[in-house]
Amino acid sequence: MTTRRSFLAALASGSSAFYAACHDTTGVQTQDFTRLRFSAKQPTQNGPTGGDVLTGAGNRRASLRVPPTYRSSAPAPLVIAFHGAGGRGTDWMGPYATRTDNAGMILLAPDSLGGTWDAIGGDFGADVTFINAVIDQVFDRYAVDAQRIALLGFSDGASYALSLGLANGDNAHQIVAHSPGFALDVPRHGHPAFFISHGTSDPVLPIDQASRAIVPVLRELGDTVEYVEFDGGHQVPAAIGDLAVAWLAARFSS
Numbered sequence: 001m002t003t004r005r006s007f008l009a010a011l012a013s014g015s016s017a018f019y020a021a022c023h024d025t026t027g028v029q030t031q032d033f034t035r036l037r038f039s040a041k042q043p044t045q046n047g048p049t050g051g052d053v054l055t056g057a058g059n060r061r062a063s064l065r066v067p068p069t070y071r072s073s074a075p076a077p078l079v080i081a082f083h084g085a086g087g088r089g090t091d092w093m094g095p096y097a098t099r100t101d102n103a104g105m106i107l108l109a110p111d112s113l114g115g116t117w118d119a120i121g122g123d124f125g126a127d128v129t130f131i132n133a134v135i136d137q138v139f140d141r142y143a144v145d146a147q148r149i150a151l152l153g154f155s156d157g158a159s160y161a162l163s164l165g166l167a168n169g170d171n172a173h174q175i176v177a178h179s180p181g182f183a184l185d186v187p188r189h190g191h192p193a194f195f196i197s198h199g200t201s202d203p204v205l206p207i208d209q210a211s212r213a214i215v216p217v218l219r220e221l222g223d224t225v226e227y228v229e230f231d232g233g234h235q236v237p238a239a240i241g242d243l244a245v246a247w248l249a250a251r252f253s254s
Contacts, residue, residue, distance in 0.1 A: 034167035040146035047141030062110035063089035077148035082157030085116040150174035193224040199232035
């Protein structure tokens with residue numbers, strides 16, 4: 001598996017490795033641990049609106065926010081959000097949850113097992129297993145529109161969202177990446193649309209070696225990319241969060 005450092009170096013030296021990572025390999029018969037499980041079905045339970053916590057093996061946690069407008073008769077969009085290194089799913093339960101509430105979207109924000117996501121410097125595995133388990137719980141409790149699913153992340157979580165987005169674009173059709181560093185070498189499925197934002201003064205993941213290298217390659221491969229640069233550092237300003245959720249809402253309604 002490509003490491004963070006080597007992948008950033010590949011991006012900076014001409015993007016050839018990123019092209020290979022993004023190239024469509026649908027149909028290649030290899031064991032694939034990158035796939036998320038979206039099993040559309042009628043819910044068997046009646047979950048509450050508002051905030052909740054889902055748990056998995058080892059008492060791992062995922063934060064959940066269901067908008068007050070949710071009705072089981074009208075399947076809702078689902079946004080799965082990945083925190084940055086050292087964070088937790090609760091990081092998304094403030095202003096971002098207010099935005100998704102207002103847009104009528106269910107927001108699911110799992111915790112990573114370690115200090116960051118499994119494939120950031122390692123391999124896909126335990127985190128994907130847990131993410132699939134809590135996705136199953138959401139589908140058991142709520143009516144979810146399986147055609148309106150998005151992945152979203154910040155920093156390491158944005159790199160994770162990009163990587164899983166490339167691997168699951170046939171099911172998760174929208175990907176939001178706030179200040180990503182890279183995307184991993186994964187078997188690609190589908191062509192999702194991307195919203196990518198990055199601060200021009202980011203000291204953690206410098207923009208020239210990150211989003212300014214990623215975005216042109218995605219576009220070269222024919223992907224739709226909404227790209228926004230802003231004056232600032234390694235953060236998600238309120239205006240950028242507003243733009244991202246508005247972009248999702250527009251995509252979900254099209």
